[in-house]
Amino acid sequence: MKYLDEYRDGEIASKIVAEMRRIQTQPWLMMEVCGGQTHSIVKNGLDHLLPPGVELVHGPGCPVCVTPLEMIDKAHAIARLPDVIFCSFGDMLRVPGSNGDLFTIKSEGGNVRIVYSPLDCLKIARANPDKKIVFFAIGFETTAPANAMLAWRAREEKMTNVSLLVSHVLVPPALEAILASPENRVQGFLGPGHVCAVMGYSEYTPISARYKVPIVVTGFEPLDILQGVLMVIKQLEEGRAVVENQYSRVLDQAGNLPAQKLIGKVFAVGDRKWRGIGTIPMSGYHLREEFAAYDAERLFDVAAIATLEPAICISGEILRGIKKPHDCPAFGTLCNPQRPLGATMVSAEGACAAYYAYGRHLNPDALHQIALDPVGASSFNEGRH
Amino acid sequence: MCLAIPGKVVETYDQGGLRMARVKFGGIVREACLEYLPETQVGEYVLVHVGFAITRVDEVEAERTYQALKDLDQLTELDSPVVDEMSEADAAQQETVSRFIKGSNGNEIP
Numbered sequence: 001m002k003y004l005d006e007y008r009d010g011e012i013a014s015k016i017v018a019e020m021r022r023i024q025t026q027p028w029l030m031m032e033v034c035g036g037q038t039h040s041i042v043k044n045g046l047d048h049l050l051p052p053g054v055e056l057v058h059g060p061g062c063p064v065c066v067t068p069l070e071m072i073d074k075a076h077a078i079a080r081l082p083d084v085i086f087c088s089f090g091d092m093l094r095v096p097g098s099n100g101d102l103f104t105i106k107s108e109g110g111n112v113r114i115v116y117s118p119l120d121c122l123k124i125a126r127a128n129p130d131k132k133i134v135f136f137a138i139g140f141e142t143t144a145p146a147n148a149m150l151a152w153r154a155r156e157e158k159m160t161n162v163s164l165l166v167s168h169v170l171v172p173p174a175l176e177a178i179l180a181s182p183e184n185r186v187q188g189f190l191g192p193g194h195v196c197a198v199m200g201y202s203e204y205t206p207i208s209a210r211y212k213v214p215i216v217v218t219g220f221e222p223l224d225i226l227q228g229v230l231m232v233i234k235q236l237e238e239g240r241a242v243v244e245n246q247y248s249r250v251l252d253q254a255g256n257l258p259a260q261k262l263i264g265k266v267f268a269v270g271d272r273k274w275r276g277i278g279t280i281p282m283s284g285y286h287l288r289e290e291f292a293a294y295d296a297e298r299l300f301d302v303a304a305i306a307t308l309e310p311a312i313c314i315s316g317e318i319l320r321g322i323k324k325p326h327d328c329p330a331f332g333t334l335c336n337p338q339r340p341l342g343a344t345m346v347s348a349e350g351a352c353a354a355y356y357a358y359g360r361h362l363n364p365d366a367l368h369q370i371a372l373d374p375v376g377a378s379s380f381n382e383g384r385h
Numbered sequence: 386m387c388l389a390i391p392g393k394v395v396e397t398y399d400q401g402g403l404r405m406a407r408v409k410f411g412g413i414v415r416e417a418c419l420e421y422l423p424e425t426q427v428g429e430y431v432l433v434h435v436g437f438a439i440t441r442v443d444e445v446e447a448e449r450t451y452q453a454l455k456d457l458d459q460l461t462e463l464d465s466p467v468v469d470e471m472s473e474a475d476a477a478q479q480e481t482v483s484r485f486i487k488g489s490n491g492n493e494i495p
Binding site for chain 2: 034035036039040043061062063064089090091113114115116117118119120123124139140142143145146149153157192194195197198220221222249250251256258259262347349
């Protein structure tokens with residue numbers, strides 16, 4: 001059954017790619033901004049299927065990757081405190097700070113816990129009244145409703161031993177920062193599907209209009225991504241620039257209104273630093289003043305931690321679509337997932353880590369040969385067996 | 386980590402004023418908060434991200450999405466330890482953390 005599906009998927013993929021070839025008259029460059037999409041593109045070799053001249057670059061779509069090193073160091077400083085139980089999503093545990101990762105801290109006696117839901121922190125707090133429970137609240141808009149609920153409930157229940165170390169980032173300001181740069185190469189975006197399931201996609205309309213770029217909200221399955229790319233090419237070829245929704249079977253323009261409402265009550269938008277990119281104005285969430293008693297940055301004295309990123313790392317240019325992993329002399333040599341030098345290698349959903357995981361550091365020249373393969377869809381199911 | 390995982394709601398209940406559900410993902414049942422989709426009924430399918438249902442989908446979409454996430458090794462968050470209100474004890478964490486490192490699908494988390 002699975003093979004039949006894959007065969008059918010391969011056939012549909014060939015048709016979508018054939019349509020791209022039919023309508024495309026010039027080179028186009030577009031960016032996805034979702035770590036899940038990046039992973040799907042690289043794993044399934046979708047970028048190899050595109051017609052020559054249609055290029056995908058991989059934007060800042062992985063929240064683990066863009067969490068600044070100093071924030072990770074802050075987290076580690078708090079996690080090392082003897083009266084703290086430090087709670088985090090599993091993805092953050094292996095991300096190295098200036099001195100080890102959360103696993104190291106745990107092995108040295110720190111109380112570090114992986115949680116599935118932010119609400120788990122409330123249970124841990126009730127069971128450990130003599131400890132301070134600190135949750136590392138990272139993520140894009142998809143994760144914000146869950147993290148907001150933790151702060152909201154902690155305050156409702158008047159808990160005194162729970163706080164959040166917030167490092168929340170927002171997709172639309174990142175798109176603006178990329179487009180506003182004089183070096184920008186990006187001509188269209190695949191919008192992040194599950195982010196928009198929460199937020200809807202109205203906030204992308206002014207960006208699309210101001211910078212005259214098509215933005216197509218897209219799912220993460222291989223056919224979704226190919227269809228999203230086709231929709232962007234179509235707009236570019238027709239000289240249009242609007243927001244379209246490829247992923248209408250899952251989301252609509254409004255998003256999840258109750259979630260947006262609670263996010264607004266708990267968080268305020270403010271400036272945020274993005275690893276590899278720098279500070280982007282009004283690009284992240286901070287706890288509102290009413291939740292100051294739950295803000296770990298205020299409760300723990302970890303304000304001024306200075307960090308230094310390796311000069312060789314080009315993750316900032318990769319995240320802005322100016323370069324790709326192969327353009328980095330350290331890619332796969334000095335820098336690998338075991339010893340990452342920067343943002344795009346620290347998590348599996350980063351562009352460099354994804355390229356590395358699927359062997360692209362071994363033979364970069366093969367990419368160009370595959371891109372010119374006239375059959376197109378032949379490699380579509382590679383890696384799925 | 387921004388992808389949501391589809392599952393079937395098998396039970397709904399109130400937990401300290403929060404609307405909650407037991408949601409079945411493949412063979413794993415986990416707790417999810419329904420506060421953002423309060424009208425969700427038993428038998429419906431929802432996309433769940435870090436323990437919160439964010440949108441409803443139909444059965445066909447749920448099945449497709451689940452399979453696609455499995456192909457991408459993106460189901461590991463389901464292997465995070467269960468924090469149980471009653472037996473919450475530090476002794477449990479050692480085992481659950483090591484279980485997380487090797488996901489249920491047998492893949493090492495990179």
